[in-house]
Amino acid sequence: MRKIPPLRALQVFEAAARQEHFSRAADELCITQSAVSHQVRILEEHFGEQLFKRAGRQLKLSPKGELLYSELSRIFNELSDLNLQISGGESQELRLAVYSSFAVKWLIPRLSDFRRRYPDIKIRLDMITDDPELSDSVADMFISGQSNHPGFWHQLLHKERLIPVCSPDLFARGETVLIESLWRYPLLTVDEGPLGLDWNRWSIANALPFPDDFQQHIFSHVLLAIEAAIAGQGIALASDFMVVNDIEKGRLIALDLPDIFTGFKFNFSCKQRRLKEPAIAAFIEWISAQK
Numbered sequence: 001m002r003k004i005p006p007l008r009a010l011q012v013f014e015a016a017a018r019q020e021h022f023s024r025a026a027d028e029l030c031i032t033q034s035a036v037s038h039q040v041r042i043l044e045e046h047f048g049e050q051l052f053k054r055a056g057r058q059l060k061l062s063p064k065g066e067l068l069y070s071e072l073s074r075i076f077n078e079l080s081d082l083n084l085q086i087s088g089g090e091s092q093e094l095r096l097a098v099y100s101s102f103a104v105k106w107l108i109p110r111l112s113d114f115r116r117r118y119p120d121i122k123i124r125l126d127m128i129t130d131d132p133e134l135s136d137s138v139a140d141m142f143i144s145g146q147s148n149h150p151g152f153w154h155q156l157l158h159k160e161r162l163i164p165v166c167s168p169d170l171f172a173r174g175e176t177v178l179i180e181s182l183w184r185y186p187l188l189t190v191d192e193g194p195l196g197l198d199w200n201r202w203s204i205a206n207a208l209p210f211p212d213d214f215q216q217h218i219f220s221h222v223l224l225a226i227e228a229a230i231a232g233q234g235i236a237l238a239s240d241f242m243v244v245n246d247i248e249k250g251r252l253i254a255l256d257l258p259d260i261f262t263g264f265k266f267n268f269s270c271k272q273r274r275l276k277e278p279a280i281a282a283f284i285e286w287i288s289a290q291k
Contacts, residue, residue: 005043005046005047006039006042006043006046008039009039009040009042009043009046010043010072011029012025012029012031012035012036012039012040013039013040013043013051013068013069013072014069014072014073014076014137015028015029015036016036016040016052016059017051017052017061017065017068017069017072018069018073018135018137018138020059020060021059022036022037022040022059040052047064047068049062049064049065050062050064050065051064051065051068052065053065073135073136073137076137077136077271080136081273092120092121092122092279093121093122093124093279094121094122094123094124094140094141094279094280094283095124095126095138095139095140095141096123096124096125096126096139096140096141096142096143096283097126097127097128097132097138097139097141097142097143097144098125098126098127098128098142098143098144099127099128099129099143099144099266100127100128100129100223101221101222101223101239101242102143102241102266103125103127103143104223105223105226105239105241105242105243105245106158106241106242107125107143108125109245110290111123113286114283114286114287117282117286118279118282118283118286121279121282121283123283126138126139128144131144131145131146132144134146134149134152134269136271140270140274140280141268141269141270141280141283142267142268142269142270143157143266143267143268143269144266144267144269145264145265145266145267146267146269147265147267147269149269151271151272151273152269152270152271152272153269153270153271153272153275154267154268154269155267155268155269155284155288156265156266156267157265157266157267157268157287158241158265158266159261159264159265159266160239160261160262160263160264160265160266161239161240161259161260161261161262162198162202162237162238162239162240162259162260162261162262163237163238163240163243163254163255163259164177164182164202164235164236164237164254164255164257164259165226165229165235165236165237165238165243165246165247165252165253165254165255166185166229166232166234166235166236166252166253166255167229167230167231167232167251167252167253168250168252168253169232170185170232170234170235176256177235177255177256177257179206179208179257179258180208182208182235182257183210183211183214185215185234185235186215186216186217186233186234186235187199187210187214187215187216187217187234187235187236188216188217188219188225188228188229188233188234188235188236188237189216189217189218189219189225189237190218190219190220190221190222190224190225190236190237191218191219191220195262197216197218198237199216199237201260201262202237202258202260205258205260206258206260215234216234217233217234222236222238222239222242223242225237225238226238226242226243226246226252229252230246230251230252235255237260240259268284268287270284
């Protein structure tokens with residue numbers, strides 16, 4: 001006779017571990033937070049092990065909790081696959097986790113074509129700001145900077161290239177912006193966290209130091225800098241794919257100045273074992289054909 005842990009407690013623990021939060025797990029499972037705590041306590045008593053480390057408001061898995069969560073994720077994924085096989089087909093609803101900038105400026109303008117081709121496949125977009133955990137519990141598909149993740153299939157979509165852009169109204173007609181005098185114009189700078197300020201990296205890459213008193217306006221996100229450039233507030237560095245539509249519609253112009261490759265790559269990812277699912281296979285075929 002098999003000796004297994006309480007199944008309901010395992011389900012609740014998996015949700016709490018994935019969410020790293022009892023309240024969010026309670027919302028997901030439509031139960032109370034106290035019920036989540038009760039089920040986790042049942043499981044801890046069953047194993048005689050602490051599964052979570054509680055430090056103030058933070059909730060982290062203990063080493064035994066990490067082990068249990070890792071195995072439960074695999075088992076629940078296999079159960080989900082088995083359920084689909086027995087019930088007669090794969091899901092036609094897919095969750096895609098994607099950077100907001102890539103979604104707004106590249107993906108969403110193209111999605112109408114996918115929906116026209118595959119009207120029965122529903123795509124839910126979940127916006128991310130940092131690279132998420134690659135897991136079926138987070139999304140079915142991902143567009144992020146991650147690659148070489150065990151068990152996942154990856155495809156390169158785009159190598160990030162920054163180009164200088166501005167509103168056509170920023171300069172007098174026929175005026176040419178010279179690289180040597182670029183610093184005379186307001187520069188719309190994006191603070192990219194660990195990577196630093198994008199115009200600073202551009203100046204280093206092009207061996208063109210700016211004077212200490214050059215005028216710059218700093219933004220936390222490239223989408224804000226692009227909108228400021230459209231409004232005529234200065235010159236921005238933007239990923240080429242983000243501004244192609246704005247350039248085509250005359251809201252921005254690409255200046256005849258050097259570009260810079262950041263080294264960041266946008267990759268599409270999904271579980272290797274799910275490549276043959278019709279809905280995912282259709283999305284991969286479609287996105288691979290996009291330029």
